[in-house]
Every structure is written in structure tokens, then in C-alpha cells.
Amino acid sequence: MSKKTIRLLMPQWQGGDNPNYSFGAELLAWLAPDHDQPLIKVPVQAYDGTPLVNENGMHGRTQLLEQLEAAEHIIQAHKPDRIVMFGGDCLVEQAPFAYLNERYGGELGLIWIDAHSDLVRYVGYDNGHTLPLGNLLGEGDPEFARHVKVPLKPENVFMAGLTAPTEQETEVIHRLGIKTVGTEELSNSTEVIKEWIRKSGIKHLAIHLDLDVLDPTKFRSLLFANPDKPYDLSPAGTMPIPQLLHLIKELSEETEVVGLGITEHMPWDAINLKHLLGEIPILNT
Amino acid sequence: MSKKTIRLLMPQWQGGDNPNYSFGAELLAWLAPDHDQPLIKVPVQAYDGTPLVNENGMHGRTQLLEQLEAAEHIIQAHKPDRIVMFGGDCLVEQAPFAYLNERYGGELGLIWIDAHSDLVRYVGYDNGHTLPLGNLLGEGDPEFARHVKVPLKPENVFMAGLTAPTEQETEVIHRLGIKTVGTEELSNSTEVIKEWIRKSGIKHLAIHLDLDVLDPTKFRSLLFANPDKPYDLSPAGTMPIPQLLHLIKELSEETEVVGLGITEHMPWDAINLKHLLGEIPILNT
Numbered sequence: 001m002s003k004k005t006i007r008l009l010m011p012q013w014q015g016g017d018n019p020n021y022s023f024g025a026e027l028l029a030w031l032a033p034d035h036d037q038p039l040i041k042v043p044v045q046a047y048d049g050t051p052l053v054n055e056n057g058m059h060g061r062t063q064l065l066e067q068l069e070a071a072e073h074i075i076q077a078h079k080p081d082r083i084v085m086f087g088g089d090c091l092v093e094q095a096p097f098a099y100l101n102e103r104y105g106g107e108l109g110l111i112w113i114d115a116h117s118d119l120v121r122y123v124g125y126d127n128g129h130t131l132p133l134g135n136l137l138g139e140g141d142p143e144f145a146r147h148v149k150v151p152l153k154p155e156n157v158f159m160a161g162l163t164a165p166t167e168q169e170t171e172v173i174h175r176l177g178i179k180t181v182g183t184e185e186l187s188n189s190t191e192v193i194k195e196w197i198r199k200s201g202i203k204h205l206a207i208h209l210d211l212d213v214l215d216p217t218k219f220r221s222l223l224f225a226n227p228d229k230p231y232d233l234s235p236a237g238t239m240p241i242p243q244l245l246h247l248i249k250e251l252s253e254e255t256e257v258v259g260l261g262i263t264e265h266m267p268w269d270a271i272n273l274k275h276l277l278g279e280i281p282i283l284n285t
Numbered sequence: 286m287s288k289k290t291i292r293l294l295m296p297q298w299q300g301g302d303n304p305n306y307s308f309g310a311e312l313l314a315w316l317a318p319d320h321d322q323p324l325i326k327v328p329v330q331a332y333d334g335t336p337l338v339n340e341n342g343m344h345g346r347t348q349l350l351e352q353l354e355a356a357e358h359i360i361q362a363h364k365p366d367r368i369v370m371f372g373g374d375c376l377v378e379q380a381p382f383a384y385l386n387e388r389y390g391g392e393l394g395l396i397w398i399d400a401h402s403d404l405v406r407y408v409g410y411d412n413g414h415t416l417p418l419g420n421l422l423g424e425g426d427p428e429f430a431r432h433v434k435v436p437l438k439p440e441n442v443f444m445a446g447l448t449a450p451t452e453q454e455t456e457v458i459h460r461l462g463i464k465t466v467g468t469e470e471l472s473n474s475t476e477v478i479k480e481w482i483r484k485s486g487i488k489h490l491a492i493h494l495d496l497d498v499l500d501p502t503k504f505r506s507l508l509f510a511n512p513d514k515p516y517d518l519s520p521a522g523t524m525p526i527p528q529l530l531h532l533i534k535e536l537s538e539e540t541e542v543v544g545l546g547i548t549e550h551m552p553w554d555a556i557n558l559k560h561l562l563g564e565i566p567i568l569n570t
Contacts, residue, residue, distance in 0.1 A: 027555070028562075030315065031559040032562045032568055033562055033563045033568055035568065082567060207567075217512070219557065219558075220505050220554055221554040221555075221558070227502070227504070228503070241560075245561055245565075248565055248566075249565075252566040257566065257567045258567075260567050262562075265558075267554060267555065268505075269505055269552060270312070270552065272504065273313070273316055273506070273550075274316040275526075276526055276529065276530055277313075277316055277318055277547075279530055279534070280533055280537075281534065282492075282542045282543075282545050283317055283318055283322075283545070284318055284320065
């Protein structure tokens, strides 16, 4: 029987406290190839001009928890074999990956393609999108981690493209024994990841793709590449798109990919152009 | 009676000999605000991998003429009062602006917001998109100019944002007496254009907007801002988006805008991301 795959569109912005993530999600879903996979929208409270409240160290905590539950309900309504998630800030991946780990007996493999670990809070930056991997491992934020019925095994997680981790991130990575490989090493060979898949017997793999793993001087639709602010390139990614595609293809050949999340798309030009078009009189009268 | 406005989507790429213009047109139309203006697609021969033939100094001349005629037929089928054209290379504007000049008794005003004059051929660059304004003035390429039943009056044309014209362009501009104003001067005041509108008695105005008038370090969805090639910034535009919007709003208050063409959109990030998504196995199986 063929696998049942659903696509979720979750234009969540509260996890990064930036409404532009919502439009990034919509454009991402529009760019995806046509397919008979159903596209289901997860309800998200749209930005209405009201600033998010910092609730116990997280902006928009209540909304984020409500939206997490909405995603969980939609997934339970469909009970798919495979899930593609279009975000939105990267906290959108918690619901699908937690479901897939349960669905595959707690043995889900997860490759975290990202310039950031998403394991811990950063002091002075109270946004939920720094925590999805922490939550999935049963750490992170207790109110979110509680939603993960079967936490992923740290030995089933591999981080690719991590750039300049903080001391605190490095501590967690070492304590949990999470494997990592940098973009430069991967540019020579993906063997280290394929060997991990074989040795660990990973039969089902989820791929987290935070677009900020890409080099923002080549792919400019990222938070770090805001044309109206000087580039803040640290700690930005360095991966070229062809290398990313090669990696995803290699993973897909090595094992069965059952989950894919694509997040943190911030298409500045399209945002600015849409705003321009929205203000031109002949297009609106 | 309210004005009848149509939107045309013409994903023509042959005029710039670059298939990316087609996708740029599609994305542009998708970004436009929802409205009850009908969106009509002008048939264009999609790129199928066959290189264009250089026919008498123009790549794809036959296709470009066929597509010009298709646009003319669609406009004649609707006989609108106002036309919005989403390109595509900027040759797409010939049909709507020639029609509007006839529709308004040969007295159409035209503001040419562009880093380039689009008046003449450049030696060694045999692409039709260097000629639309020339054609509309009865100069340009004879096979195209012949389609313009009532050529525009040069005194009814104003160029805004022209950057580094060649000697040949300068000659034509002086010979025809076309007014020009640079981006820097416009940043202080749009009065020179508004005065022209008042003094010339322009009752109906068309706006040509070639996106390459914009500063490509701020708006990167332009031919000149290819992330895989070193920037070739000459002669690129320098206008910021807020200034462009201000100009369009001022024009729209000063007189009746009956035509708008937006062209030369080349959204590199979206093109590269769409290609990536099109190759990811889980999205295609």
C-alpha cells in the first residue's frame, strides 16, 4: 500500500516574534511542486498589530501552545505515514516530528540541518523558535516538552551545518551525545551521516531544514539578510543550495524519509514588492 | 460609470532571452492585491530548452511578434479603459500602451520609470526588450513599430530614474526632446514631473515600471543581482522602494493613471528555492 503523505502549511510567526514568517510560509507552499499530497492549513492567529506578551520567558506562549495543539489535532485527524511541514518559524516542527517518533516506535531518526541547535534559550531572546529540538528531546521548555509523548533519542539525532554554538549549546550537545558535522566537512563527503544511519539502523528519518543554514549572501530570503539593516551574519549559515540538495538526496537514498520541515523563510524582496503593489492606486481601485 | 480595468499576465521571456522572466511574471501576479479586476493570461511559448534564433538582429523575433499580436487580440476582445500588465520582459508593454494611446486620442502621457531608456539597440545585445519605448514612439524596430497605429508624442513621455545613458541613447533623447529626471533629483521633489503633467495637460497617464530602476543591493530580485555571479551594477538603478511608491502615489493624485506595466522581475531566491523543492524526493513521490 502506498504511503499516506500530508503537507501542512503553518504560517506561525509568534515563535520568532516576527509577522514576516507568515508570508514566508505561504510563499514556500506556493513554490512547492504540484502533487496529490493534500495541503492542510494549520490555524494560526494572524498578526493584528498587537505586540506579543512575554509569558514566563516566551513571547506569545499561550498562542504558541494553542497552535501546537491545533497542529496535533490535525495530524491525529489524518494519521499520515509521512508529513511535510511548511513553516513559519521552526517551532512548527514539534507536532509533526513528535507524532512521527510515536508512529515509528520511538526510533525516528532526525537530521537537524540548521545553523542553530534549537536546543536552548538564549539570554535576552525569549522566542520559542530557539527550542524545538530541545522540546523534542524532552528538554527545552517544560510546557512544550510535555506535549512530546515519546521523546526522541539523542543518539538518533544528527546536526548538520551548525555554526558557532554557544558554550551552553555545546554543553547540551556533549551531555546528550548528539553528533554534529559542519558545512565544510559535509562539502567533501556525506559519508559520516550515511554511516550513522547504517550503524544506528535508522529506518525512518525526519529532516529539519531551517533555511538559515544557507549562505545569506547567496540566498537572501533570510532573517539575517534584511536589506534595510546592515547584515548581521553571525552566526549565519554557509551552505550553498546545491550542497543542501545533494545532502537531502543522499539521505533519501540511504533510508526512508518520512518527515520534512522547511522553516524560517523570510523573502524580503517579495514582502517589499507585495507591500508596494498593495499601495499602488490603480491596483486597488 | 466605473472604469473597466483588466490585468494581463504575460510571462514573456524571449525579449530578454532569459526564461527566468516567465517565473518572475507569475510570482508578480501572485503578489498583487486581490481585486475584482480580471486576470487574463497572454499565451507565451514556454521555454523548452531550444535556444532562440537570432532573426535579423533580434533573438526570438518571430515568437515576440506572435506574442505581441496575441496581446493585441486579447486587449481588443476586452476593450478596457485601463490596463495593468504583469511581465515578463519589458517588451510586454508595447501592446497595452499602444492601445491606450489610441483609446485616449493619441494624447496618452507616459512616465518611463527605468534605469534604461529602452529606445535603441545596444551593439552586441540583440534582445527585443531594449526597444519598447522606441517602438511606441515609431522608432525602434520597424516590424514592431508598425504595430503601433498611433505613435506616442515624444513630448508626452517623461523618463524617471535613467542611469548612465549611452551616447546613442542621449542622441535620441535630445533629438526627440524627451524629458528626463534622475533618481537623486526626484528624491528631493517630484515637482518637475507634476509640472509637466499640468503644463502638457496630460489627462491620461501610463506608468512603465521596470523594476531594475530599484537599487539592486536593496531589492535583489533583478537580473543584476544574480547571487551566483559577481554583481554587474552598471548601469543599474539606485531608487529605494519607498521613493518609488511615493512617486507613483504622487502621479496617481495628479492625473488619471490608466496603464501600469511592471516588468523584469527576476526573483533569484524564489527561483532557486522552487528548483530545490522540485528535486526533493518526499515532495515528489
